Amino acid sequence: MALTFMQMVQKAKENVPGLSATEAKKRLEENPNTLVIDVQDAADAGACGLIPASVNISLGMLPIRADLELPKELRDERLADRNRPIITTCGAGGQAALAAYLLKQMGFTNVAYIEGGTAAWKQAGYEVEH
Numbered sequence: 001m002a003l004t005f006m007q008m009v010q011k012a013k014e015n016v017p018g019l020s021a022t023e024a025k026k027r028l029e030e031n032p033n034t035l036v037i038d039v040q041d042a043a044d045a046g047a048c049g050l051i052p053a054s055v056n057i058s059l060g061m062l063p064i065r066a067d068l069e070l071p072k073e074l075r076d077e078r079l080a081d082r083n084r085p086i087i088t089t090c091g092a093g094g095q096a097a098l099a100a101y102l103l104k105q106m107g108f109t110n111v112a113y114i115e116g117g118t119a120a121w122k123q124a125g126y127e128v129e130h
Contacts (some may be wrong), residue, residue, distance in 0.1 A: 009094045012101035018115040021124035024087050027112075028053075034085040035078055037062070038118065039099040048091055048119050049128025059095050059102075066106050085110045093117040 003011070019027065028034050036054035038045050045056045057065050057076060065076035078084075086108060088099040096113035103111045114121060122128050 009097050012097040016100040016104050017112045019112045020115060021121040021126060024114045025126055031085055034087060036087050038089050039095050040090045049122055049130050051089060051118060051121055052127055052129055059099050062099055063102055082107045083109050087112055087114060089114045090117045092119055
């Protein structure tokens with residue numbers, strides 16, 4: 001059976017934890033090693049601002065950048081440690097949930113996404129970079 005985008009997002013949300021913007025901010029303050037990944041395409045990333053210190057790796061490139069079996073030049077070394085805390089985000093949260101689930105399937109042990117994405121972060125009054 002073919003799935004729609006929203007059905008895929010729902011399945012992802014059933015398998016990975018979502019965080020409120022406040023919970024995500026607290027995790028970042030408690031562990032500065034936490035990697036925040038904005039998974040929007042580069043052209044769209046930052047439309048509502050970027051969370052400070054976040055990195056942009058598009059959803060399409062994320063499994064390539066995280067694959068330890070691909071040549072080193074294709075990987076992102078920040079994704080080498082499968083135990084590193086990771087929080088994914090996007091504009092509104094759907095792609096972020098998919099990204100978190102994808103990373104979990106790739107063996108990451110501490111991954112979550114921001115419910116409502118960067119828009120929720122901004123709405124909570126937290127800083128964004130433009």
